[in-house]
Amino acid sequence: MATGVGRRGSKWLAAARTPLGACSIVLLTLVVALAVLAPILWQDRAFAVDTDAIGQGPSGTHLLGTDSLGRDILFRVLVATRLSVTLAVLATVIGVTVGLVLGALPSVLPRAAGRLVISVVTIAVAFPGLLLALFFAVIFGVGTHGAVLAIAFAMAPSFARLAQTLAASVVGRDFVSAAKVAGVGRIRLLVRHVLPNIGEPLVVNATIGAGAALLAFAGLSFLGIGVQAPDFDWGRLLNEGLDGIYLNPAAALAPGVAVVLAGLAFNLVGEAVAGVVGVRTRSARIGRRSVPAAGTAAAEEHGDDALLVVENLQVAFPRPSGWTVPVRGVSFTVRAGEAVGVVGESGSGKSLTGLAVSRLVETPGVVTADRLEFAGTPLLTTPERELRGLLGTSLAMVFQDPMTSFNPTRRIGRQLAEVSEQHQGLPRRKAFERAVGRLRSVRIPAAERRARQYPHEFSGGMRQRAMIGMGLMGEPRLIIADEPTTALDVTVQRQLLRLLARTRTEGDTAILLISHDIAVVSQTCDRMLVMYAGRVVEDLLTGDLAAGPRHPYTRALLAATLELDTDRAEPLTVIPGRPPEPDRVPAGCAFAARCPAATDQCLVEDPVLESVTAAHRVACWHPQEDAAPERAREAVTAGGAE
Amino acid sequence: MTAAVASAGIRDNPWLSFAGRRLGRFVVSLWVLASTAFLMIQLVPGDPVRAALGMTAPVELVNARRQALGLDDPLWVQYGHYLRGLFTGDFGTSMSSGLPVAQVIGDRLPGTLKLAVLAFAVVVVVAVPVGVVFAVLTRGGRRRGVELGFTSTTVLLAAVPEFLVAVGLVALFAVALGWFPVAGRGDASAFVLPVAALAIGPAAVLSRVVRVEMLSVLGNDFIRTARAKRLPARLVYVRHALPNALTATLTLGGLMLTGMVAGTVLVENVFAWPGLGSTIVQSILQKDYPLVQGIVLVYGVGVLLVNLVIDVLLALLDPRSTIRES
Numbered sequence: 001m002a003t004g005v006g007r008r009g010s011k012w013l014a015a016a017r018t019p020l021g022a023c024s025i026v027l028l029t030l031v032v033a034l035a036v037l038a039p040i041l042w043q044d045r046a047f048a049v050d051t052d053a054i055g056q057g058p059s060g061t062h063l064l065g066t067d068s069l070g071r072d073i074l075f076r077v078l079v080a081t082r083l084s085v086t087l088a089v090l091a092t093v094i095g096v097t098v099g100l101v102l103g104a105l106p107s108v109l110p111r112a113a114g115r116l117v118i119s120v121v122t123i124a125v126a127f128p129g130l131l132l133a134l135f136f137a138v139i140f141g142v143g144t145h146g147a148v149l150a151i152a153f154a155m156a157p158s159f160a161r162l163a164q165t166l167a168a169s170v171v172g173r174d175f176v177s178a179a180k181v182a183g184v185g186r187i188r189l190l191v192r193h194v195l196p197n198i199g200e201p202l203v204v205n206a207t208i209g210a211g212a213a214l215l216a217f218a219g220l221s222f223l224g225i226g227v228q229a230p231d232f233d234w235g236r237l238l239n240e241g242l243d244g245i246y247l248n249p250a251a252a253l254a255p256g257v258a259v260v261l262a263g264l265a266f267n268l269v270g271e272a273v274a275g276v277v278g279v280r281t282r283s284a285r286i287g288r289r290s291v292p293a294a295g296t297a298a299a300e301e302h303g304d305d306a307l308l309v310v311e312n313l314q315v316a317f318p319r320p321s322g323w324t325v326p327v328r329g330v331s332f333t334v335r336a337g338e339a340v341g342v343v344g345e346s347g348s349g350k351s352l353t354g355l356a357v358s359r360l361v362e363t364p365g366v367v368t369a370d371r372l373e374f375a376g377t378p379l380l381t382t383p384e385r386e387l388r389g390l391l392g393t394s395l396a397m398v399f400q401d402p403m404t405s406f407n408p409t410r411r412i413g414r415q416l417a418e419v420s421e422q423h424q425g426l427p428r429r430k431a432f433e434r435a436v437g438r439l440r441s442v443r444i445p446a447a448e449r450r451a452r453q454y455p456h457e458f459s460g461g462m463r464q465r466a467m468i469g470m471g472l473m474g475e476p477r478l479i480i481a482d483e484p485t486t487a488l489d490v491t492v493q494r495q496l497l498r499l500l501a502r503t504r505t506e507g508d509t510a511i512l513l514i515s516h517d518i519a520v521v522s523q524t525c526d527r528m529l530v531m532y533a534g535r536v537v538e539d540l541l542t543g544d545l546a547a548g549p550r551h552p553y554t555r556a557l558l559a560a561t562l563e564l565d566t567d568r569a570e571p572l573t574v575i576p577g578r579p580p581e582p583d584r585v586p587a588g589c590a591f592a593a594r595c596p597a598a599t600d601q602c603l604v605e606d607p608v609l610e611s612v613t614a615a616h617r618v619a620c621w622h623p624q625e626d627a628a629p630e631r632a633r634e635a636v637t638a639g640g641a642e
Numbered sequence: 643m644t645a646a647v648a649s650a651g652i653r654d655n656p657w658l659s660f661a662g663r664r665l666g667r668f669v670v671s672l673w674v675l676a677s678t679a680f681l682m683i684q685l686v687p688g689d690p691v692r693a694a695l696g697m698t699a700p701v702e703l704v705n706a707r708r709q710a711l712g713l714d715d716p717l718w719v720q721y722g723h724y725l726r727g728l729f730t731g732d733f734g735t736s737m738s739s740g741l742p743v744a745q746v747i748g749d750r751l752p753g754t755l756k757l758a759v760l761a762f763a764v765v766v767v768v769a770v771p772v773g774v775v776f777a778v779l780t781r782g783g784r785r786r787g788v789e790l791g792f793t794s795t796t797v798l799l800a801a802v803p804e805f806l807v808a809v810g811l812v813a814l815f816a817v818a819l820g821w822f823p824v825a826g827r828g829d830a831s832a833f834v835l836p837v838a839a840l841a842i843g844p845a846a847v848l849s850r851v852v853r854v855e856m857l858s859v860l861g862n863d864f865i866r867t868a869r870a871k872r873l874p875a876r877l878v879y880v881r882h883a884l885p886n887a888l889t890a891t892l893t894l895g896g897l898m899l900t901g902m903v904a905g906t907v908l909v910e911n912v913f914a915w916p917g918l919g920s921t922i923v924q925s926i927l928q929k930d931y932p933l934v935q936g937i938v939l940v941y942g943v944g945v946l947l948v949n950l951v952i953d954v955l956l957a958l959l960d961p962r963s964t965i966r967e968s
Contacts (some may be wrong), residue, residue, distance in 0.1 A: 123675075126671075126900070126949055128903065130904035130908070131904045131941055131942075131945070134926065134938075137926060138686065138938075141687065172862075215803045222908065224923065247819050248818055248823075249818070252809050253810065253813055256806040260802050260804060359671065360870060364783065388874070392873075397870040399870075400868065405863045406864055407867070407882050408864070410885075411883045418873065418877075422871070616727070
């Protein structure tokens, strides 16, 4: 318990150290000091009637003018602090107490009575506080006492709701269950175990509530329902001041300003304390990023049928500590109708490469490349407006999570149709018909009806097929599919890959398939790029996979693939260690630390992606020559045993 | 279920059951409200008739009035009369003016409604575009300065209650500048200050909510999908992001609209606006309980109706909410 109190104290202290917290605490201290001192110091001057100076404007003797009896407005406003604050705090204390009782009742009362209390609170919470206060003011009568009770009872329902919510979160925790098992009674449980644990948020909310009570009280007194003459609080003064607003606007404005400042003081102190829990750190300003020179060999020759050409692609993000570069110089080509896979562990930069290629990386991310061309059009230099038509019809994207990739508030058919409305100029109906046709072509049963449904009425596999259908609304020449099957179960995976393959052959569409699953890629693609720490480390035909990849990482990946005939008695093959964080990539080969073949050279110099044969590139100082992946497997398991 | 029924039924049923449940709740709340308003009069300490007529009124007059109001009947008889009255539009008679309560309300309600509806329209028309624009400007941690300025301005504006805003506006635009009338209800210019007083605070709050909601929606996967379709930015923001941001905005908007109904009470009193708000305060001060009761009912029904409309709108905007509830 002692540590709990200490932590709580330090939290308030921490709040005082933020600029907002410091300001608000100074303001609150001022308000409290005035409440204590003002009546002692200036009581007489606030009541001194001066019939020679009735309803005057501000002057040397009366800084804010006088009221209808010639009393000094400034001193009256200062003296009114005590009554205004006292009444607000009193109302808050009563309101919170009543609210706590109301909130606790359901857990003490029998079930039916408890439910009744909860539903009464639910209905009451729906009404604005001022209406409730007016309602209770009728019952409790006009005047100071009535108004205090009215505001207290108007606050109570929302505090009851707060207490219920907080208590519900505590009751579910282990120590309460333990106390229950130990046979602690209900009321004791509430007082000893539940209340202390919801105290802090309650105090914070009560502080904010006191600010609201202050404003509400000013409202009631202003209406003439609260404090009655000859007593006066700020609301009463406001009421009297408004009558003479032509003679002396200050008489109405001064109490108004006082109410706002005092209300803010309570409010801000509460907010400051509440805010300390999640202190926001401000990100430091960082300069523009200089683009590192190309790390790859001279540009390779691209055939005439090159659809997507990527050279030295880099993606960088600003971080407080400087730029972090998750994609560090990726180069590859996709030819028309070709299926290329991109494999690698999570964090290897493969998804980001897909997003960068399709111009979907948003600021603050920065994409640079020596060359980035799609269908002959440079993507980085062409203005977005001109690109829109080309990319909208020729480049389709399929994302990983079909559950979140559709807009939940729009019908599936409309989401497909807007592609054609936007880029092919089809009218609404024609576009919708085309959408239905596309859904049918991706084998969605009852496509006509399904097109009118919302995403949540689709299963995951169906949504992913609809996503492919969306890509087919145009005449895509390239589909970039980012982990399209990861979120789906195995049989659905199969269907989807078959659908992608069929789409490819029917439309002569190229596919860039991004996946962590080397098996999926080798089944679907002609060629695959192996990525590690933001680089392509090997580029080979999937047909050559059996003959033996050259890069130790590719070999390790392959060895870690489970197959049906994997001997279950042997330990699972894993790659030891973890890939480097994007902002902490070592100087030499990024894989060196995990590589069984690494030498001193690997730790210092970064290998460049170079051709081994016409269709095979590898970035490694020690490319593996032999055809038996078995050795790699041994080496990796040996490494893992260290 | 046959195929024919299935095709129609699957689409309609969640809606039907949602509408049924929600209407049921509305009716129960109405009954609770009516009963509470009835009990309110019973809970007033002392004799309401005596209180209304004053201490000097002769006993015979008080008794006659009690008889006329049916206050000497058993409670359940009074309750029955009261409920029957509500169904026939009979809210009783005002003790101060002798007019039927329904007539007084009929006279005063339009003034209040005009204020509240106009103010709400201003809030929405101002807050939604402002929130969207500032969300787009400051998304992804851009333009910290703009964000700070926006947040502090709106926090400050929201902290001042509407009747104080009203007093400030009167002092500046009516007294000092003389652009608008101080009080009363004349031509269109008389609406400017009361509507502004009601709208400024809620507009600040709502634009902040719209911005925060938009920012969180813009981080969703389906926004990336919309961008992948190469829709113009305007469409991505307005068609794909905004409807999803509106769910929370509407919930809060509803709370604010009901809060605004309460705000009219204070603002009407600042501007001596001939509406329900100034009437209920007068009748509370005059202890005109039948009139207070009638107006409390009207405000209560207003709040319940707003909540009902908001829930239905939410269900239309976000079809998942109907399912989530069941």
